[in-house]
Amino acid sequence: MTLRADTNADVPRRVSAAFRAEFPGDAPRVFFAPGRVNLIGAHLDYSGGDVLPLAVDLGVYVAARLRDDGVFRLRSLDQPERVDVVLSGLGDVREPGHGWAAFPLGVAREFARVTGFADGADLFFGGDLPMASGMSSSAAIAVATAVALDACTGSGLERLAIARLAHRAETGYVQVECGIMDQFASALARAGHALLLHCADESFEHVAIHGSGFEVLVMDTKKPRTLAESAFNARVWECREAHAVLRERVRELPWLAQYTAADLERAGDGLTSVLRDRATHVVEEMARVAAAVRLLDAGDVDGFGALVHQSHRSTATRYAVSCAELDVITDLACAQTATFGARLTGAGFGGCAIALVEPGASESVVAPVREGFLARFGVEPGFRVLNAGPGPRELEG
Numbered sequence: 001m002t003l004r005a006d007t008n009a010d011v012p013r014r015v016s017a018a019f020r021a022e023f024p025g026d027a028p029r030v031f032f033a034p035g036r037v038n039l040i041g042a043h044l045d046y047s048g049g050d051v052l053p054l055a056v057d058l059g060v061y062v063a064a065r066l067r068d069d070g071v072f073r074l075r076s077l078d079q080p081e082r083v084d085v086v087l088s089g090l091g092d093v094r095e096p097g098h099g100w101a102a103f104p105l106g107v108a109r110e111f112a113r114v115t116g117f118a119d120g121a122d123l124f125f126g127g128d129l130p131m132a133s134g135m136s137s138s139a140a141i142a143v144a145t146a147v148a149l150d151a152c153t154g155s156g157l158e159r160l161a162i163a164r165l166a167h168r169a170e171t172g173y174v175q176v177e178c179g180i181m182d183q184f185a186s187a188l189a190r191a192g193h194a195l196l197l198h199c200a201d202e203s204f205e206h207v208a209i210h211g212s213g214f215e216v217l218v219m220d221t222k223k224p225r226t227l228a229e230s231a232f233n234a235r236v237w238e239c240r241e242a243h244a245v246l247r248e249r250v251r252e253l254p255w256l257a258q259y260t261a262a263d264l265e266r267a268g269d270g271l272t273s274v275l276r277d278r279a280t281h282v283v284e285e286m287a288r289v290a291a292a293v294r295l296l297d298a299g300d301v302d303g304f305g306a307l308v309h310q311s312h313r314s315t316a317t318r319y320a321v322s323c324a325e326l327d328v329i330t331d332l333a334c335a336q337t338a339t340f341g342a343r344l345t346g347a348g349f350g351g352c353a354i355a356l357v358e359p360g361a362s363e364s365v366v367a368p369v370r371e372g373f374l375a376r377f378g379v380e381p382g383f384r385v386l387n388a389g390p391g392p393r394e395l396e397g
Contacts, residue, residue: 047255135351191391277318
């Protein structure tokens with residue numbers, strides 16, 4: 001059983017070959033942007049909280065070549081939609097028929113607004129990142145597109161500007177109520193490090209994790225996240241409502257994540273039980289992130305892992321974004337002596353969870369987790385050990 005993910009040279013080769021077959025002419029340039037898992041800081045980014053995502057060595061590849069007629073032609077190894085559009089004809093929000101292509105089209109539209117770019121491009125996508133799994137394939141598509149357009153046009157945008165551009169494309173054109181974590185984690189990644197991102201002011205620092213005493217085992221429940229988008233947007237609005245109550249009844253702060261447990265008590269019956277649960281998760285998760293970074297710096301992996309699992313329990317109960325499959329697979333993983341902690345990653349409602357495991361011990365964890373999960377759901381989950389990958393880049397040759 002091979003659990004560790006090595007760089008998959010076959011994917012960029014296939015993307016480049018498919019591009020040449022679809023779009024004859026000069027050879028394309030090929031770019032990569034990573035996906036991510038979030039170690040801790042669940043559902044905090046859109047409430048102005050702190051998060052600790054880790055970019056992984058799987059992601060999205062795009063072969064790109066500019067055109068001079070304002071037309072964008074988008075293709076994918078993994079998706080059936082073939083989309084040809086004129087850049088100047090794009091509206092303010094996505095069209096349903098564009099499907100997955102709404103993400104690169106949103107980036108193209110925003111890139112044109114920022115740089116004045118008025119030409120077109122042929123873009124062919126592929127990846128080794130599971131789609132709709134909670135590892136942020138959509139942000140990887142957006143960042144890969146932005147990096148490709150920036151490099152091909154020589155615009156010279158900084159990585160922070162690319163992260164912001166990709167986020168605006170997703171929240172504006174694609175109309176997803178997301179925070180900044182996914183795009184920033186992909187665009188600003190550094191090999192061997194997690195990204196401590198302070199979402200309230202977009203400041204960040206890189207936190208070394210190599211030598212920290214654990215490896216990251218991704219566990220794919222294989223459950224589609226069919227409710228993720230609508231339920232995710234509902235959680236965003238619930239947090240906004242809780243914030244509005246606290247601003248009116250307690251004190252004026254710019255972000256929900258900046259309030260305290262005492263503030264929630266002072267709000268009294270102004271917070272419904274649902275809003276109190278959402279706000280309590282946010283406040284307590286902020287404290288967990290701060291403690292987790294201190295423990296990670298101190299090399300206390302047991303303490304760090306315990307906070308990671310507490311994070312999962314809070315997202316399952318107070319935030320209500322888990323599901324039976326995610327709860328079972330994390331509990332099964334935590335029952336193994338080699339596991340420090342486990343939690344869902346991404347929006348929830350299905351997809352993947354992560355387990356922090358003693359280095360080299362993932363196979364001993366996988367066997368009982370697979371057996372227990374298969375017995376409960378009749379589905380064999382997927383497993384992979386991931387590395388802290390580098391940020392977006394152009395591939396040589």
